[in-house]
Amino acid sequence: MQEKSSVIIVAAGASRRMGRDKLWIPLAGRVTLARTIDAFQHSSQIDNIVLVVSAERLAETQDLCRQEAWSKIRAVVPGGARRQDSVCQGLDTLARLQPDCRWVMIHDGARPFVTASIIEAGLLAAQEHQAAIAAVPVKDTIKQVRDGKILDTPDRSLLWTVQTPQVFSFPLIHQAHHSPLASDDATDDALLLERLGHQVAIFPGSYTNIKITTQEDLLFAEACIKGQVE
Numbered sequence: 001m002q003e004k005s006s007v008i009i010v011a012a013g014a015s016r017r018m019g020r021d022k023l024w025i026p027l028a029g030r031v032t033l034a035r036t037i038d039a040f041q042h043s044s045q046i047d048n049i050v051l052v053v054s055a056e057r058l059a060e061t062q063d064l065c066r067q068e069a070w071s072k073i074r075a076v077v078p079g080g081a082r083r084q085d086s087v088c089q090g091l092d093t094l095a096r097l098q099p100d101c102r103w104v105m106i107h108d109g110a111r112p113f114v115t116a117s118i119i120e121a122g123l124l125a126a127q128e129h130q131a132a133i134a135a136v137p138v139k140d141t142i143k144q145v146r147d148g149k150i151l152d153t154p155d156r157s158l159l160w161t162v163q164t165p166q167v168f169s170f171p172l173i174h175q176a177h178h179s180p181l182a183s184d185d186a187t188d189d190a191l192l193l194e195r196l197g198h199q200v201a202i203f204p205g206s207y208t209n210i211k212i213t214t215q216e217d218l219l220f221a222e223a224c225i226k227g228q229v230e
């Protein structure tokens with residue numbers, strides 16, 4: 001029997017840097033969150049979808065799921081104060097609904113341009129390494145700065161911009177989210193495993209797999225949809 005693969009889509013943030021709920025902004029007429037869910041509903045690699053949304057958007061999201069008839073949606077649950085708390089809500093929900101889940105993909109609802117090839121590459125990488133995250137090489141020089149003064153210029157050849165999906169053996173990441181070290185802030189899920197000494201691999205993301213974060217991202221998003229960006 002093929003091993004189960006599920007995705008947790010986290011979409012419970014406050015969109016502070018955008019100034020309005022970026023998950024419900026129409027991108028060429030279809031809201032960000034719906035585009036993200038489409039990618040996983042259409043993927044042959046994914047069996048189950050768990051949505052984690054803000055409490056204020058819970059009813060509206062459930063209505064959207066009914067309208068769209070996304071057959072893989074297994075639960076729509078409220079998120080937590082931090083991204084990692086929302087992820088943990090999703091993992092706990094998945095543990096209840098799908099105890100035999102073997103692989104879990106954790107993806108930002110604000111990344112609507114994830115592709116079938118990125119999803120497939122992520123699962124293959126996780127099956128080889130138990131943990132793997134999407135990333136692209138940094139294009140700019142990065143400086144470490146404190147109080148407006150440069151502390152260090154890391155070797156750019158060693159620097160990657162991290163994206164999602166982040167893909168894991170389900171028991172491994174579920175245990176990591178419940179470890180004592182998980183109480184400290186972690187802006188991505190891989191960091192929780194790094195703290196426990198686990199190696200995490202990277203697999204190719206894409207420069208178009210952007211996270212909708214600030215107003216400027218909407219211009220790029222519209223260009224991607226219109227095919228002006230490959």
Ligand SMILES: Nc1ccn([C@@H]2O[C@H](COP(=O)(O)OP(=O)(O)OP(=O)(O)O)[C@@H](O)[C@H]2O)c(=O)n1
Nearest residue numbers: 010011012013014015016017081082083109110
């Ligand atoms: N408590 C949180 C915070 C973030 N997220 C989700 O995690 C993804 C990445 O987070 P980010 O882009 O930082 O979203 P926000 O936290 O909403 O952004 P901001 O920091 O501008 O408020 C988004 O899909 C967001 O909805 C979440 O589910 N729960």
Ligand SMILES: C[C@](O)(CO)[C@H](O)COP(=O)(O)O
Nearest residue numbers: 083108162163164187188211
């Ligand atoms: C998980 C992530 O998208 C990887 O780049 C990023 O860390 C999310 O950070 P945010 O501040 O929650 O957007």
